[in-house]
Amino acid sequence: MSSINERTPWRGQISAAGILIGCIGCVIITASSVYTALKMGALPWPTIFTSITALVLLRALGHTSLNEANVTQIIMSAGSMVAGGLAFTIPGIWMLGSGHDVSWIEMLGVALAGTLLGLVCTALIRRRFVEESDLEYPIGTAAAETLMASRAGGATGKKLFGSMAAAGLWCALRDLAGVIPTMLCALPIPGVAFGIYNSPMLLSVGFLVGGAAVAFWLAGGFIANLGIIVGGSAAGLWDVTVAQGIVSSLGMGLMMGSGLGVVVHDILPKAANLSSVSLTPGANGTRAQGGALALFVAAAALLICLILGIAPLHCIIVVVLTFVTTIMSAQSVGQTGIDPMEIFGLIVLLIIAALGESNQVKLFFVAGVVAVACGLAGDVMSDFKTGHILGTSPRAMWIGQAIGALLGAVVSVAVMAALLTAYGPESFGPGKLFVSAQASVVATMVSGIPSVPAFLVGLGAGTVLYCLGIPSMMLGLGVYLPFYMTISATLGACVKWAYDRIAAHRDNAANARSATCAPANTAASTGNLRSATGDNTSADNAPEITHEESGIIIASGVLGGESIVGVIIALMSVAGGLMG
Template identity: 40%
Template sequence: MSSQNTKVKYASSYKEQITARGLIIGSVGAIILTMSSMFVALKLSSLPWPIMFVALVSMFALKACGTTNINEINVTHTAMSAGAMVAGGLAFTLPGIWMLNPDAEIKPLTLIIITLGGVILGLIFTSLIRKYFVVTKELPYPMGQAAAEALIIGDAGGKKAVMLFASMGVGAIFTVLRDSLGKIPATFMNSKMVSYGSYGGIWLSPMLISVGYIIGPLFIGIWFVGAIIGDFGILIGGQYFGIWDAATASSVKASLGIGLMVGTGIGIIIKGILPKAKEIFGAMFKKDSIGDSIVHLRWAPIVMMVIAFLFTILANMGIVASIITILGIWLATAMSAQCVGQSGINPMEIFGIIVLIAAKAVSSIGQTEAFLVAAAVAVACGLVGDVMNDFKAGYILNTDPKAQWIAEAVGSIIGAFVSVAVLLIIVNAYGPHVFGTEIFPAAQASAVAAMVGGISHMPAFIIGLVLAVILYCVNFPVMTLGLGVYLPFYLSATAFIGGMLRLFADKVFPEFEKKGTGSIIASGLLGGEAVVGVILALIVAIRILV
C-alpha cells in the first residue's frame, strides 16, 4: 500500500500535523471513549479496537472545521484512542481485588499512581521500541494498516473509496444483526469439543476474518497449529487417552500458552533488543530519535526511579516488587508489541498475570498489591498495543512519530484519570460485590484472580518458556503459536479462515491482491465491525449511566 496518492493532502510541516484543534478534538474523544471502554470491558468482558472508529471520527471532525490534512487526522485519532486501552488495562485486572475480598479498601491516590505509572512506563518503552518493531521488523499491525488504508482511500475518493465504505457498511450491518438484534448467532460451537472443555467452533466475525486475511497465511497457519496443539492435543487428546482429567488438561493448556508467550518476550529481548540496546535505549541518556524525529528521553531514568519510589511507598508494593514491575513492563511491552503486530490481539491481562507471579515469587507482597502489579503492567501493555497500531498507520502515512507520541501522551494521561474515576464511581454506586456478577462479569479480572496463587502447571510453563526462547532465536513466529495454544479455539479458527482466503486469493487470483482489492475489502469489513462495536459500547455505557 503506497501513501503517495496524489489526491491525498499530506502535511508539509510538523506544525500542520499536531495542532491545538486536533488535540482538543482528540482529548474530548479520549474522555468519551475511555468512559465507554471501562463500562464495556466490565460488562461484556471484551474491548473492540478503537482505531478505525477514531480515525473516521477524526477525519469527519477535522474536515468539518475546514482545511485539514491526513497527518493531522492521524495525530488527532492517536490522541483520541489512547484512553480506551488504559481503561481496558484496569478493567481486566483490578476488579479481581473485590472478587476475592469485597471489603478491600484502595485509596484513589493509589489507583492514580498505579495507572499513571503504567501509562508513563508504556510511553517510555513504546517510544524506544517503535523503530525496531515498526520499521526494522516491519510487523504487519493489521489494525494500523486498516486505519491507514481507510484514511488514504477515504480522503482520496474514487472507486476504491466506494469499495472501502461499501464493505465497511456490510461489516457494520452484519455486526448490528449479530450483536444488537440477535438475528445472527455469534458462534457455531462443536458440542463434542465442548464436552472436553474446548471452545470448539468458529466466531462469526468479519473483523477477525479480515485480521487473518491482512496478516496472511504464514502467521495465521502457525497460530492455528497452536490451537490444534492446545485443544485437539492437550484438552481432547489428553482426556480421550486418559493422560489427565479435565482440570489438569485446562491448566496444562493455559500454562503452556503463557510459557510460550513469556519465552517469546525473553527471546525478543535476547535476540532483538539487547544486541541493539545502545541504539534503542540511548535516548534515555542523550538526545536521540524515535523514527525520524527527535524526542528527548534523558528524563526517563529519573522518572522510572520516581515511579519505583511511588510504587514502593504509596502503593505499598515494596522495593523488590516495584523493581520487578518496572522490569516486567519492559519485557511485557516488547511481548505486547510483537503480539499485536503479528496477530492484532493484545492479551494485556495475561502479561499482567506473568509479572505479578514473578513479583510474588521474589517478594512478600500481599494479595491486593499483586493485583496492583498486574494493573500497572496491563495498562502499559494496553497502551502499547494502541500506540504501535497508531505508529504503523503513521509510518504508512509519513506522519512525524514525535507528533504522534505527544498526542498519545495527552490522550493516555487523560485516560488514566478518567478510567480511575469511572471505576470508583462504579464501585461506589453498585458496591464492590458487583464484580463477577451478571451486572459486571469482568471475566478477565476473574482469570487474574484465579492466577494470583501462581502458575497452575509449572512443568508445562517451563517447557513452553524454554521452547519459545529457542524457536524465537531461530526466527520461528512462536508468539502466534503461543496465542493459538492459549486462546479459545473459535478465535483461532475464525482467523484461520481469513488466512486461507488470502492464500486462495494469492494463488488463484494474483491480480486481485496486486491491485489491493482484497486488502481494501478486508479493511472495510474490519472497520465496519470495529466502528459498530465502539458505537454499541457507547450505547451500553449511556444506558448504565442513565
Template identity: 40%
Template sequence: MANASGKKGLWGIEQLTVRSLILGAVGSAVITASSMYIALRMGALPWPTIFVAVLSMTVLKLLGNTDLREISIAQTAMSAGAMVAGGMAFTLPGLWIAGVWSGPQVFADHWWEVLAIALAGTVFGALMTWWLRPKYIEQSALPYPIGKAAAQTLITGDQGGRKAQLLFGAMGFSAVFTYLRDSLGLFPGALSVRWFTARRVDVGVMLSPMALGIGYLIGPLATGVWFLGAVLAYLLIVPVGPAVGLLASTEAAVAFKDTLGLGLMVGTGVGIVIAFVLNLWKKGRAGRNGVEAEKSGAPKKRGISSRTLQSGGVLLAYLFSLVAGLPPLAAVLLVGGVFVATAMAATITGETGINPMEIFGIIILLAIRALVPVTTTAAFFIAACVAIACGYAGDILNDYKSGHILKANPQAQFVSELIGGLVGTVVATVAMIALITRYGGVGTEYLPAPQAKAVTQMVHGLGDPVVFGSAVAVGALLYLTKVPAMTLGIGMYLPFALSGTVFLGGLTRLVYQRRKPSAANDGDVVASGLFGGEGIVGVTIAIISMLTGA
C-alpha cells in the same frame, strides 16, 4: 492545505492544532471503549492504527484545510487509549476471577485504584516512547509494519471517499447486528453442534462480525495456528484424555489444556527475553562506539526530552503506583521493570508487529515477587501497570513511525498521545468495570478474558509444575524458531466457538487475497469497521445497563 504544517501551532508547537486534539480526544474515548469490549470478549486486540488513520482522515477532510501531518497527529491521539484498554483487560479482570472483587459496588469502591495504576502505566509508556523514539524510529530504523501501513493508507488517500464508505458501512452493519443480538435477543451469540454438546465438548461457531473482522486482520497463518490450538484442546485433550485414561476426568483435562496453553504463552515471553538479550549482546560485539553514539543522541532530541521532564514523569508515575496501594519497594522495582519490559515490547513490536503485553506483565510480576512479598491485589496491579506501559509504547511507536514517514512534528505527536492516553485511561476504567458488572463477572462465555486468567494462575500458583515448565520450554524454543507458540496457547484458552469464527475470518482473507490481490487494503478497512461497530455498541449497552441497573 498548509494549515497544519507551516505555522506555529497550539502552545507554540508546530503542526499542533486545537481541532486535532479535540478530534483525537473524542476519538480516543470511542476507540478505547470499543477496544475494552474487544479485548475482554475476544481475548485479542488488533492494532487500531489503520482504523483511526482512515477515521481521522475522513473527519478532517470533511472539515477542510488539512494535510497529512495534522491527520497523523489526530490519529496519534485517537489510538492512544486502545492499548491502555488492552493492558487493563488482559490483567485486571483477574481480580474478579480470583474472587478478590465482586458485586455492583466495585466501581464505587475501587475505581480510583484502577485509575491510579492505569495512569502510572500510561505515564511510564509516554515517557519511554519519547525516550526510545530517536533510537528506534530514526537511528535503528525498525520497520514497525503497522505504522508503515497506516502511513501508506494516508498517502494513498481516497479521492472519491470510497474507503470512508467501506469503513462506515461495515461499522453500521456490525453495530445493528450487535444491537439485535445483545439488546433485543433476536438470535443467539453462538451456534453449537448438538452431537458434541451431548458429549460435553463445547464446539460451535460464534455469531460475531467482530470475530470475523479480527480473523481477517490477523490473517490465515496466525488464525490457522490459533484454530489448531483450539482443535488440540477441545477435540483431542478434553474428550480423548479421559476416554483413554490419561486424565482422570473432563475437569482434569480442562485444567491440563489450560496449564499447557498458559505455559506456551509464558514460554513465548521467555523466548522474547532470550532473543532480546542475544540481540543486545551481538550489537555490543559489533561495535560499542556506534551503540554509545545512539545512546548519547537519544536524550538530546528536542527540549521536550529534557532530564527534568523525564525525572518528573517517572516520579509522577511512581506516586500514582503508591496511590494505587503498591508497597514503596515494590513500586521502585516496578519502575525498573517497566523500563526493561517497555524496551523489549518496543523491539518486538518494531520487528514483527506483535506485542504480547500481558506476558511482559507476568514476567516482571514474577521477578518482583521473587524479591519482595506483595498482596494479591498488588500483584495484579503490577502486571497491569507493565502491560499498559508496554501496550501503550508499542501503539505509540507505530504512530511515531507513521508520523516520521509523513514528516509530522514528534513534539506535536507527544502532546497528542498524552492527551489521548489520559482520556483513554479514564474511559477504559469506566468501560472495564461496566462491562464486567453487566455480564456478571469474567471467564464466562461472554467475557472469557483468557489473558487475565493466565495472570490469575501465575498469581495463585500453577496447576501442574511439570506440565507448565515443559510448556514454557517448548514455547520459548518455538518462538526462537519463528513458530507462533503464543497464538497456539491462546487457541487452547479461548472458547472453541470464538476460535472457529476467527479462523473463518482468516480463511476469508486468504480467498480474497488470491482472487483480488490489488484490493487487500479494502478488506482491511471493512474488517476494521466490523470489529469497531460491535465494540462500540457492546460498550454502550454495558454502560447504559450499569447506569440504569437494567
C-alpha cells in the same frame, strides 16, 4: 520512509483544534471502554472509528491534513487501552473479597505508573518494531487505508466504505437485533471452546495476517485443545481441569519466552544503539528525550513504591519485566491485532508472587500496572504503523499518545470509582452485573501458576524457537486463546489464500491478453512509456490498485465496520447504564 518521517515538521501536525477534538473524544471513548470491558468482557479497537471521526470533524473546521487527523485520533483512542488494563485486572480484588477498600488514589497510581512505563517502552522500541521489522500491524494498516481512501475516492473509497458498511450491518444484526448467532458450528467438547466466532473483525485479522503466522497460531490451538486437553484426557494422563491448567501455563510460558527471545536476539545485541530510536532527530533531541524518558521511569517507580506499597526490589523487577512484556505486546499486536494485556500482567504477577510477595492486593496492582503498559504499547505501536504509512512525525504521534493516555488514566479511574460507589464490589464477577471476565481469570490464578513444569517448558521453548526464527508468540497465542478465535482467524487466512490464487489467475489471463494486443506502432509505445514512468500525471490516468491492495482495503473496511459498531454499542450501553 523512516527518514521522511524524521524530517516531517511535527508542530504542523498538532493543532489546538485537533487537541480539543481529541481530548473530548478521549473522554467519551475511555468511559465507554471501561463500561464495555466490565460489562461485556471485550474491548473493540476504536482506531478506525476515531480515525473517521477525527477526519470528519477536522474537515468541518477546514483542516484537511491526514497527518493532523491521525494525531487527533491517537489522542482520542489512547485512553481506551488504559481503561482496558484497569478493567481487566483490578476488579479481581473485589471478586476475592479481600476486604481491602481500593481507593481511587491507588487505582490512579496503577493507571499512571502503567501509562508512564508504556510510553517509555514504546519510545525505545518504535524503530525496531515498526520501521525495521516486517510486522503487519493489521489495525494500524487498516487505519492508514481508511484515511487514505477518504482522499482517494472513486473505486477505492467505495470498496473500503462499502465493506465497512456491510460488516457494520452484520454486527448490528448480531449484537443489537439478535437475528444472527454469535457462535457457529459449536461442539460440546469438554474443556474446549470449539466453534466459529461470527466476527467479521476476526476474519479480517486472519486475512490481513495470513500465511505462516496463522499456521503457527492454528498449530498452537491444535496442540493445546486437541492434543493436551482432548488427547491427554482421553489417554487418562489427567482430567480436563488439570489439562486446562497445563494449557494456560504452557501458553503463558511460550509468550513470555518469545518476549525473552526478542530481548536476547534483537535488543541486547543492539543495546548500544538504543538511542537511535529517538523520536527527535539530532544529538540534542536524543539527550532531551532520554532525560524525559528517565524522569518517566523514575516517576513510575515512585508511584509503584509509595502509592501501591510495592517493595523497592520488586519494583525494579516490575519495571524490567514491563519492558519485556511491552515487547511481547508489540509483537502480538503486530502479528495478529490482538493484545492479551491481562495475560502479560498475570505473568509478571506470578513471577512477583514466586519471589515472595504474598499480599494479593499488591499482586493485582502489579498486574494492573503491566496490563496498562502493555495495552498502551499495543495501541502506540499500531498507531506508529499508521503514521509510518502516512508519513506522520513519530514525535507528534508520541505527544498525542501521551496527552490521550494521561487524560484517559484520569477518566478511567473516575468511571471505575463511580461504578464501584454506585453498585458496590459485589456487582463484579461471573454472573454479576459486571462480568469482568478477564479480571476473573486473574483472580482465579492469583494463587500461583497451575503447572510450573509446563510454564518452564514453554518459557524455554519460546525463547529457543524465537531465536531460531520460528514465531513462538503465535504458537503461544494459539495455545492460550480460546479455540474458536483460532478457528475463525484461520478461516480468514484461508479466504486470503483463495483470494490470492484467484487474483493471480486473473492477472495471468490479463497479461496474456495484453501481450496479444500490444500496440506495434512507435507512438503508442512512447505513450505507454510516458505513462509507466509517471510523466502522465493526470488523475484520470492514475494507476489502478493491485488485487493485493484491493484485498487489504476490503479487509480493512470489514475490520473497521465491526470496530465502529462495537464502539457505538458501547456508547449506547454507557448511556443506558447511566439512565438506568
